[in-house]
Amino acid sequence: MQNSSKRPALFIDRDGTINKDCPYCHDPKDLHIYKKAVELIKFYSDKGYLVIVVTNQSGINRGYFSEDEVEVFNNELKKRVESMGGKIDDFFFCPHRPDENCDCRKPRTGMLRKILSKYDIDLSRSIVVGDRDDIDGEFARNAGLEFKIISNDGDESVG
Ligand SMILES: [Mg+2]
Numbered sequence: 169m170q171n172s173s174k175r176p177a178l179f180i181d182r183d184g185t186i187n188k189d190c191p192y193c194h195d196p197k198d199l200h201i202y203k204k205a206v207e208l209i210k211f212y213s214d215k216g217y218l219v220i221v222v223t224n225q226s227g228i229n230r231g232y233f234s235e236d237e238v239e240v241f242n243n244e245l246k247k248r249v250e251s252m253g254g255k256i257d258d259f260f261f262c263p264h265r266p267d268e269n270c271d272c273r274k275p276r277t278g279m280l281r282k283i284l285s286k287y288d289i290d291l292s293r294s295i296v297v298g299d300r301d302d303i304d305g306e307f308a309r310n311a312g313l314e315f316k317i318i319s320n321d322g323d324e325s326v327g
């Protein structure tokens with residue numbers, strides 16, 4: 169039975185996908201948004217997709233920055249994406265280091281379970297987008313979701 173209240177989602181990576189990557193990005197002044205990512209976000213949101221950012225932020229548990237700093241950075245990123253015509257519905261992040269062996273660090277799927285406990289999502293029509301096949305692509309495969317790689321190599325069209 170089709171549940172029409174369920175929406176598909178775009179699960180999109182953050183660093184290197186929406187914004188230009190930098191080591192342990194957390195300062196809003198290092199925020200540069202790829203126009204290509206905003207176009208992709210807009211394409212899916214226009215079709216009714218929820219747009220959810222799914223990001224590994226081990227810098228938190230490495231002690232490089234706090235969860236509050238991540239939120240400040242995310243809020244600024246959301247504002248910038250929206251000023252460029254896109255939208256973001258929510259952010260989920262994993263704060264753990266690899267050695268903590270959590271279940272939410274991509275490519276593991278714990279963040280997806282958390283998302284599904286908050287949102288009613290039609291996974292059959294959902295998609296994962298990211299810049300790393302070994303992280304985002306693996307995450308998609310582990311979750312049984314479609315994956316699309318985005319390459320921003322050499323793309324300086326940032327806003
Ligand atoms: Mg990335």
Ligand SMILES: [Zn+2]
Binds near residue numbers: 270272273
């Ligand atoms: Zn985790």
